Each structure stands twice: as C-alpha cells, then as structure tokens.
Amino acid sequence: MNxxxxxxxxxxxxxxxxxxxxxxxxxxxxxxxxxKSNNEIPSFSTNLFYSNKKINSSELFKLDKxxxxxxxxxWCVPCRTEHPLLMDLTKNKKIEIIxxxxxxxxxxxxxxxxxxxxxxxxIIFDKEGINAIEWGAFGVPESFLINDGKVIKKYIxxxxxxxxxxxxLLIK
Amino acid sequence: xxxxxxxxxxxILGLCFSLIIIFLSIKxxxxxxxxxxxxLFSSFFQLILVSLSFLCLVFSFVFSDFSNETVFNxxxxxxxxxxxxxxTWGNHEGSLLLWLLVLTLFISLFLIKTKxxxxxxxxxxxxxxxxxxxxxxxxxxxxxxxxxxxxxTPDEGLGLNPILQDPALAIHPPILYLGYVGSSIIFxxxxxxxxxxxxxxxWATHIKKWVLISWVFLTLGIMLGSIWAxxxxxxxxxxxxxxxxxxxxxxxxxxxxxxxxILVLEKKQVLxxxxxxxxxxxxxxxxxxxxxxxxxxxxSVHTFANDxxxxxxxxxxxxxxxxxxxxxxxxxxxxxxxxLNNFSWLSKETSIIINNWFMMYFLSVVLIGTVxxxxxxxxxxxxxxxxxxxxxxxxxxxxxxxxxxxxIGPKLKWVKSNLEDKLSMILLLIISVLISFxxxxxxxxxxxxxxxLISSATYLFFITFRDFFIKKFNNISQNIAHFGxxxxxxxxxxxxxxxxxxxxxxKVGETFDDSKTKIFFKSIKQKEEKNFKxxxxxxxxxxxxxxxxxxxxxxxIYNQPNIVTSEADIKTxxxxxxxxxxxxxxxxxxxxxxYQVKPxxxxxxLSVLLISFGGLVSLFKKNYE
Amino acid sequence: MYGRxxxxxxxxxxxxxxxxxxxxxxxLKSLKENVVYFQSPSEIKEISxxxxxxxxxxxxxxxxxxxxxxxxxxxxxxDFKNEINVTYSGAIPNLFEEGKGVVAEGFLKxxxxxxxxxxxxxxDENYMPPxxxxxxxxx
Numbered sequence: 001m002n003x004x005x006x007x008x009x010x011x012x013x014x015x016x017x018x019x020x021x022x023x024x025x026x027x028x029x030x031x032x033x034x035x036k037s038n039n040e041i042p043s044f045s046t047n048l049f050y051s052n053k054k055i056n057s058s059e060l061f062k063l064d065k066x067x068x069x070x071x072x073x074x075w076c077v078p079c080r081t082e083h084p085l086l087m088d089l090t091k092n093k094k095i096e097i098i099x100x101x102x103x104x105x106x107x108x109x110x111x112x113x114x115x116x117x118x119x120x121x122x123i124i125f126d127k128e129g130i131n132a133i134e135w136g137a138f139g140v141p142e143s144f145l146i147n148d149g150k151v152i153k154k155y156i157x158x159x160x161x162x163x164x165x166x167x168x169l170l171i172k
Numbered sequence: 173x174x175x176x177x178x179x180x181x182x183x184i185l186g187l188c189f190s191l192i193i194i195f196l197s198i199k200x201x202x203x204x205x206x207x208x209x210x211x212l213f214s215s216f217f218q219l220i221l222v223s224l225s226f227l228c229l230v231f232s233f234v235f236s237d238f239s240n241e242t243v244f245n246x247x248x249x250x251x252x253x254x255x256x257x258x259x260t261w262g263n264h265e266g267s268l269l270l271w272l273l274v275l276t277l278f279i280s281l282f283l284i285k286t287k288x289x290x291x292x293x294x295x296x297x298x299x300x301x302x303x304x305x306x307x308x309x310x311x312x313x314x315x316x317x318x319x320x321x322x323x324x325t326p327d328e329g330l331g332l333n334p335i336l337q338d339p340a341l342a343i344h345p346p347i348l349y350l351g352y353v354g355s356s357i358i359f360x361x362x363x364x365x366x367x368x369x370x371x372x373x374x375w376a377t378h379i380k381k382w383v384l385i386s387w388v389f390l391t392l393g394i395m396l397g398s399i400w401a402x403x404x405x406x407x408x409x410x411x412x413x414x415x416x417x418x419x420x421x422x423x424x425x426x427x428x429x430x431x432x433x434i435l436v437l438e439k440k441q442v443l444x445x446x447x448x449x450x451x452x453x454x455x456x457x458x459x460x461x462x463x464x465x466x467x468x469x470x471x472s473v474h475t476f477a478n479d480x481x482x483x484x485x486x487x488x489x490x491x492x493x494x495x496x497x498x499x500x501x502x503x504x505x506x507x508x509x510x511x512l513n514n515f516s517w518l519s520k521e522t523s524i525i526i527n528n529w530f531m532m533y534f535l536s537v538v539l540i541g542t543v544x545x546x547x548x549x550x551x552x553x554x555x556x557x558x559x560x561x562x563x564x565x566x567x568x569x570x571x572x573x574x575x576x577x578x579x580i581g582p583k584l585k586w587v588k589s590n591l592e593d594k595l596s597m598i599l600l601l602i603i604s605v606l607i608s609f610x611x612x613x614x615x616x617x618x619x620x621x622x623x624x625l626i627s628s629a630t631y632l633f634f635i636t637f638r639d640f641f642i643k644k645f646n647n648i649s650q651n652i653a654h655f656g657x658x659x660x661x662x663x664x665x666x667x668x669x670x671x672x673x674x675x676x677x678x679k680v681g682e683t684f685d686d687s688k689t690k691i692f693f694k695s696i697k698q699k700e701e702k703n704f705k706x707x708x709x710x711x712x713x714x715x716x717x718x719x720x721x722x723x724x725x726x727x728x729i730y731n732q733p734n735i736v737t738s739e740a741d742i743k744t745x746x747x748x749x750x751x752x753x754x755x756x757x758x759x760x761x762x763x764x765x766x767y768q769v770k771p772x773x774x775x776x777x778l779s780v781l782l783i784s785f786g787g788l789v790s791l792f793k794k795n796y797e
Numbered sequence: 798m799y800g801r802x803x804x805x806x807x808x809x810x811x812x813x814x815x816x817x818x819x820x821x822x823x824x825l826k827s828l829k830e831n832v833v834y835f836q837s838p839s840e841i842k843e844i845s846x847x848x849x850x851x852x853x854x855x856x857x858x859x860x861x862x863x864x865x866x867x868x869x870x871x872x873x874x875x876d877f878k879n880e881i882n883v884t885y886s887g888a889i890p891n892l893f894e895e896g897k898g899v900v901a902e903g904f905l906k907x908x909x910x911x912x913x914x915x916x917x918x919x920x921d922e923n924y925m926p927p928x929x930x931x932x933x934x935x936x
Contacts, residue, residue: 007502014498018491023550024469025483075330077241077322111327335891533820540824544832555835557853562831566824675887677867736891755889762865766888 041149046131049101049109049123060122066095066171067146070120071132073102074112076140078158085164086119094171099123102132102140145170173321176240179228180319186221186276187309189214190302197295197302204291207283211298215283218305219276226273229318230260238329241320242266248331250703250731258342259332264466264482265318267345271462272308274346274353275301282357282382289378296364297357303496304356307489315482334704334730334737340400348393348420352458354386355423355451358430362451363497367504371444376437381791383434387427388787394420395780403740408673408751408768410776413560418542419461425535426454429528436521439586443521446528448505452497459490469546523581530574537566569621575628575661578654579635582647597635604630615670626665632658649793653786659779663772670771677762680709684765690714691767704730706739709754713767723752749773833902838879847905854881854911855900863895874899874911885913 043057061067070086072079086097099120101109104127126132135144143155145167152170155163193214200208232240233256236249246263247256261270279301286294312318361379365371397420402410411417430450433443467483541558548554580597608626612619636655640648674691676684684691692712699706707727714720726739740753748771755764835853836844854874862873869886872895883901893899893916903913 011498014491014494018487020547020550021469021487024546025467025487077244080322108328537824540828544828556832557835558828559831559833562827565827565831677865677870682867738891753888755891757863757865757870757889760863760865762867764889
C-alpha cells in the first residue's frame with residue numbers, strides 16, 4: 001500500500017471534518033436574526049409595570065420621537081453591566097427609554113431598579129415573555145432603536161460605550 | 173468573595189506549574205536515569221491547587237455566594253444542600269473544572285503507580301498529559317472562568333434547572349468524567365510508547381489497568397445517565413439514540429474494542445497499529461463529545477442553552493490533539509511487517525479481530541448518524557435528524573454474528589486451535605433456537621429476525637452460564653462480562669417486544685377503559701415543599717387479571733426557575749416495571765396520562781452492573797490464564 | 798502458483814473490501830430512508846407535492862390555540878407568517894406551552910393539517926432549537 005498517499009488522505013479527511021465543524025459553528029451564530037431596518041413596530045396592548053394599566057403600543061410610542069426599547073430582567077447578568085450606560089443615556093432629552101421587563105418577578109425587578117436606578121420612562125411588564133416574542137427578541141438584554149413607529153436598529157446583547165455613542169449620533 | 177479569589181488564583185498558579193513541569197521534564201528527559209523528584213512534587217502541587225480551586229467553587233455553592241457568577245446562574249438559596257454541591261458540576265464551568273481535577277488526579281496516580289516502566293516513557297506520558305491539561309487550563313481561564321465576579325451582589329440566584337435536581341444525575345457526570353479522563357491517560361501513554369517504540373506485551377500489561385478503570389467508569393456513567401433519562405424525562409425509554417447519548421456511546425465502543433485488542437497484544441506482538449489508533453480515537457471521541465455537546469451545534473433533547481463561542485476553542489484544541497497524534501503515529505510508529513503471518517483462521521485472536529470489526533462497524537454507524545445532520549446542514553443547509561430506525565436497522569441484524577462470535581470466541585485458544593466439545597455447543601445452540609421460537613410463538617410476536625436474535629442471545633447466555641461451572645475456561649471476569657452482555661441484549665429485546673403503552677387525557681374522576689386495562693383517576697392533592705409545589709395524583713389501575721395497582725405520579729412546579737417537571741411513579745418488580753407519568757396542559761382541566769408496562773426493566777440495569785463488575789474483577793485479579 | 802500465505806492475504810483483503818463496500822452501501826441506503834427533514838410552516842406551504850415521509854415541524858405554539866379532548870391534543874404551530882394545525886395523541890412533554898418553541902414529528906395530511914406522532918421535549922426553557930430559531934428569524 002502506498003504509505004504516503006495514506007498519510008495525506010488521512011490528514012486531508014481530518015482537515016475537511018475540521019472545516020465542516022467550523023462552518024457549523026459559524027452557522028449556530030447566524031441564527032440570531034439579521035439587522036432589521038425600517039420595520040414597523042408590532043402593535044400590541046400590554047400591562048405597565050408600576051401602574052398595572054393596560055396600554056396600547058400607539059400610546060406608548062409617539063411618532064415624532066426617538067425611543068429605545070430595552071429588554072431586561074433582574075436575573076440577567078449582562079443587564080447589570082449595561083444598566084449604568086442606560087442611566088447615562090437618560091441625560092439625553094431627545095430619546096426616551098422604554099423598558100420591557102422579561103420573565104421576571106415583580107419584587108426582584110423593583111429591587112433591581114432601587115439598587116441601580118430607573119432609566120425607564122415606562123416599563124412593560126412581560127411576565128410570560130410573550131411581548132418579547134412579538135418583538136422577535138431571542139434573549140435578554142436586547143435593545144431596539146425606534147423612530148416614527150419603526151425599528152431603526154436592533155442591538156442584540158448588552159450595549160457598550162461605542163454602541164451608546166452610535167445611538168447618540170443616530171438621534172442627532 | 174474570598175473563595176472566588178482563592179479559586180481563581182490557584183487556577184492561574186496551577187497553569188504556571190504546568191509550565192514548570194514541562195520545563196523540568198524536558199531537562200530530565202536528556203539525562204534520564206531516574207525521575208526527578210521535583211517533577212513529582214510539582215505534579216502533586218498542581219493537583220493540590222486544582223483541588224483547592226474546585227473546593228472553593230463547591231463552598232461558594234454551599235454558602236450560596238452569589239457574587240460568583242457561576243453560583244448566581246446555577247444555584248438558589250432554597251435548594252437542598254445535596255443539590256447545591258452537585259450543582260457545582262451541573263454547569264459548564266464547574267464541569268470543566270471537574271475535568272481538570274480528574275486530569276491532574278489521574279496523572280499523579282499514574283506517576284506513583286507506574287514503577288517498572290522506563291523513565292523516558294513516564295516523562296513523555298507526563299508531557300503529553302500536560303499538553304491536555306494546559307489546554308483545559310487555558311479554556312477555563314480564558315472562556316469559561318468559574319470564578320467571574322458579579323457586582324453588585326444579587327440577593328438570590330437563578331436556580332439549577334430542576335430536571336437536573338436528581339440523585340442519579342448528581343453523580344452521573346463525575347463518574348462519566350472518570351471514564352473520559354481515564355482515556356486521556358491511555359492517549360498520552362500510547363503516544364509516549366509509540367515515540368519510544370515500546371508498544372509491546374509489557375506495555376500492554378501495564379496499560380491494561382488504566383483501560384479497565386476507564387472502561388468500568390464509562391460503563392457505569394452511561395448507565396446512570398440512561399437510568400435518569402428513564403424516570404425523569406417521562407418517555408419511559410432508556411435509550412433514544414439522541415446525539416448526546418451517542419456521543420458517550422462512541423468512546424465506549426472504542427474503549428471496549430481497545431480492551432480486547434490489548435488482550436491480544438498482551439499475548440502476541442500483533443495489532444500494534446490497531447492499539448495505537450484505538451487509544452487515540454477513544455480520547456479524541458471523548459473530546460469530540462464534549463465539543464458537540466458544549467458548542468450547541470447538535471440539536472438534541474439534552475442540549476442546554478449555551479455559548480457557541482466556546483465551541484471554537486474546543487474545536488481547535490481537539491484538532492491540534494488529533495494532528496499531534498497523527499504526526500506521532502506516522503513518524504514514529506514502525507509496524508512490524510509480519511503481523512498477519514502465522515495467523516490461523518480458527519484462533520482466539522481471529523475471533524477478537526472479527527468482533528473488533530463489528531465494533532468498528534457499530535462505531536461508524538453511530539458516528540455517521542450523529543454527525544450526518546451537521547454535514548448536511550453545512551453542505552446543503554437542509555435540516556434533518558436521524559432517528560432510531562436508522563440505528564436499529566443497521567445495528568440489530570449485525571448483533572447476531574456478533575453474539576455468536578462472543579459465545580464461541582473465548583472457547584478458542586491463542587494462535588491456533590480446534591473447537592473443543594463441539595457436541596455440547598451444538599446441542600446448546602439447538603436448545604436456544606427452540607426456546608426462542610417457543611417464547612415468540614406463545615406471545616405471538618413472530619418475526620424472523622427476532623427469533624434469530626433471541627436465539628443467538630440465549631445461546632451466549634447458556635454458554636457463558638455453563639462456563640461458570642467448568643474449570644477449564646475459568647476466565648471469570650470475561651465470563652461475567654459476556655454473561656452480563658447476553659443478559660442485557662435479552663432484557664432489551666424482551667423489553668422492546670413486550671412493552672405496552674396507553675396514552676390518554678383524563679380529568680379527575682374519569683376512567684379510561686380498553687378491554688385489557690382500566691385506569692381510574694382517583695384524586696389529586698397539593699403539597700408545598702421547600703423549593704417547589706407538588707401536585708400528587710392518585711391512580712387505580714386494574715389489569716385484565718383483575719389485579720389492582722395504586723400509583724401516584726407527581727407534578728412539580730419549581731419556583732426558581734419557574735419550571736414544571738413530571739416525576740414518574742414506577743413500581744419495579746423483577747418481572748416488569750409499571751410506569752405512570754402525568755402532565756398538565758396549560759389552562760386545561762385535562763391531564764395527559766401515560767401508562768406503560770415495561771418487562772425486564774430492572775434486568776437491563778442489573779446486567780450493565782454485571783458487565784462492569786466483570787471489568788472490576790479483571791482489574792483485581794493478578795494474572796489470569 | 799502463489800504461496801498459501803499470499804493467497805490467504807489476498808482473500809483477506811478481498812473480504813475486507815467487499816464488507817467495506819457493502820457497509821457503505823447499507824449505511825447510505827438507510828440514511829436516505831430514515832432521515833427526518835425539518836420544515837417550518839412557511840416551507841410546508843411552498844411544498845409542491847406532498848409525500849408520505851415523516852417530517853418535523855417547528856415553530857411557536859400559537860397563543861390560546863391548545864385544545865384538548867380525552868384522546869387528542871390540537872394546537873397550531875406558527876412561525877408568525879404561516880400556521881399549521883397539528884393533531885396529536887400521545888405523551889406531552891413538560892415544556893410544551895403556549896408561546897413557547899416546539900418541534901413536532903409526524904406526517905402531513907395536507908398543507909394545513911399535520912398529524913404528529915411525537916412532540917419533542919427540551920430540558921431547558923431558555924433553549925430554543927436552532928431550527929426553530931432560524932424558522933422564526935426568517936420571517
């Protein structure tokens with residue numbers, strides 16, 4: 001048997017397997033949806049966190065303003081890291097931050113806000129995680145930049161300094 | 173807080189010791205009359221550091237220190253102490269730390285226990301093992317540090333997935349890891365022995381202990397996982413051919429093959445290439461399993477939400493290990509040319525080789541079935557899953573010759589032999605065929621393939637059973653293991669042939685009635701426990717013989733995280749298991765009820781225990797035959 | 798004539814080769830027969846011809862669509878673009894809930910009705926099968 005050919009084939013086979021596995025790994029990442037631009041926000045009616053009042057999406061998101069919808073939860077670790085950035089963003093009067101409290105307990109969410117501050121104008125209380133599905137969110141945290149009833153940009157995962165800077169530029 | 177700091181720094185220090193050990197080993201390798209005691213000390217010190225780090229994590233869990241991210245994500249203060257401790261390895265970070273602990277433990281044991289082998293061999297084994305250890309250290313510290321610090325400290329943790337809060341699953345990972353990691357020693361020592369060209373009878377005797385140890389643990393680990401799936405997942409099955417299960421089966425198949433090859437190598441200088449390839453593939457298959465499970469590229473019922481970013485590290489690491497071993501194999505291994513000569517068709521080694529080919533076939537079937545969906549997805553982005561019929565169709569028919577070879581093989585002598593006491597063996601064969609024919613006739617389940625399969629399993633059963641009483645074949649460990657295997661196949665066959673199942677939706681007070689079985693949903697009551705609420709249902713089940721059985725399955729509603737689990741109620745007897753599980757459907761009055769009668773369930777577990785007991789006996793018996 | 802050893806060796810190699818070819822053939826054949834394809838409700842709508850093969854359908858269980866009787870469960874799987882009605886009789890896994898991801902295995906009756914033989918359970922409520930994620934992501 002030709003020894004050299006055998007060696008080369010073996011190594012080649014393993015390299016092919018490596019490439020396929022590598023591709024498969026990449027594929028698991030593309031399951032997060034692509035950036036949606038100019039998408040209409042879903043219309044829904046929902047309960048507010050503090051007042052427990054029912055409210056429609058059109059009342060919540062007025063057409064002439066910029067909004068940042070932030071999906072968060074007290075049990076979500078990255079939410080803690082992005083929270084100071086949101087607090088900082090409240091200083092900018094051009095944008096209102098709306099929170100969507102995802103699959104959380106009311107008192108632990110309250111504790112979270114008491115501890116770290118409340119950057120949200122209004123908070124949607126999404127105990128079952130149903131609203132988050134309507135937004136097409138896959139996890140916490142996620143943020144949607146909204147203007148004129150449309151989602152301009154979607155941020156998956158926690159916001160960081162660069163992204164907040166980008167938001168500031170977008171709403172100028 | 174303090175614990176996390178200690179744990180984290182002992183990890184980093186442990187990594188430094190790896191570098192020291194490598195440095196010392198290379199120095200020692202050049203003038204290698206005796207093993208430098210510094211190396212021994214450094215290895216122990218590394219072991220102590222890793223254990224310290226592991227203990228820190230355990231105590232962080234016990235004290236519910238939520239400033240530690242791993243604890244926060246996976247524990248809750250109301251959890252019972254036992255599950256706090258087992259929660260340590262119930263998550264990605266902790267389980268990797270456990271891997272590392274077992275890795276360092278085994279290499280230290282290896283250094284103490286190996287006395288008669290050359291120093292160069294010991295050092296090389298240590299070096300290869302350190303490469304693996306460093307890989308795990310870097311992986312832990314870089315991508316999955318179990319001691320990440322959280323600020324501000326949360327008041328309460330997220331809780332361990334309730335489905336994992338179970339005694340069988342609490343000890344399943346450590347035992348499985350002992351098996352996986354044991355194969356790492358075989359991997360390193362096989363590579364070292366190849367480099368020094370000392371794959372020989374002597375080496376085979378020495379490495380056999382390690383093969384046996386990992387084999388016993390792997391067998392037990394797989395069994396525990398299977399038992400857990402049986403009563404916790406509520407399907408009533410014990411093996412689903414799910415990718416995650418396959419991934420633990422593959423190293424087992426490779427290891428079992430290796431075990432048999434080592435036996436041949438111990439007697440004759442043959443099959444050396446085989447032994448090396450198998451040693452390498454056992455460990456790489458274990459690693460491959462970790463990769464597939466941890467990276468989330470497989471879609472399986474056992475997959476937990478996880479981070480694909482980590483997958484890349486394991487993938488690169490895995491393939492560098494494969495490349496290193498291929499390099500060693502190609503450049504150092506000189507196969508003895510006359511391996512196939514003086515080789516007779518009717519000898520023990522032939523039968524072992526034949527069985528090895530079957531094992532390799534089973535292994536490739538499982539491997540192809542597991543990775544095929546990944547390949548197809550990448551190449552044509554079609555999503556598929558490979559179901560049990562694929563495996564059944566390809567594996568079951570080939571079990572027949574496999575079982576027959578298992579029965580006859582051990583009777584043969586090494587090198588060359590004639591089959592002794594042919595008459596009684598043929599007699600037994602006829603008896604087993606008749607028995608299986610009648611069994612199937614009585615129960616009206618007559619398929620040709622089942623008849624033949626049961627015959628061959630019964631044949632193996634009789635032969636091994638008889639051999640317990642015959643002095644001439646007193647290879648007791650082999651006999652126990654093979655006897656256990658025949659029992660396993662028989663119980664699985666009877667189990668799958670004669671199981672019956674009723675699924676129905678019932679309200680409280682209603683009765684399900686087909687002509688054979690009556691299921692009366694008597695009542696439900698609620699109970700509050702420390703970390704869950706439970707709904708206990710009560711059923712009266714009457715079978716056709718008029719015997720009533722009272723079963724009370726349970727639904728548990730855990731508070732943190734908010735998950736419902738079904739606890740099956742199982743009445744186990746020697747003959748059969750009666751298994752009932754209920755589930756509630758959201759916002760509905762109906763309960764989904766599933767009642768199953770599964771014959772010989774207990775025997776499946778007992779026979780696996782018997783198989784691993786065979787391995788244990790062989791481990792403690794000095795020199796047999 | 799060749800020696801006995803050479804002959805034996807030749808036979809041996811021939812034997813291995815035949816088994817190998819046979820095995821590969823067998824494996825490929827049963828792979829083709831026993832593979833279960835995964836499809837989203839939208840993909841089903843676009844199928845040109847229906848066949849009797851087993852498939853898997855994945856998506857979300859539509860809100861307030863679960864309807865249960867004593868011998869079967871009916872619900873709707875949606876990918877927010879298209880829907881499919883599913884009937885199922887059998888054991889229901891714990892994490893089967895409205896508004897959660899689901900994978901059902903079974904046979905298509907037509908483009909709107911699916912008769913499931915199995916509903917797949919997941920251990921982890923936060924885990925969404927990649928297929929379902931993709932099916933939802935493409936909306």
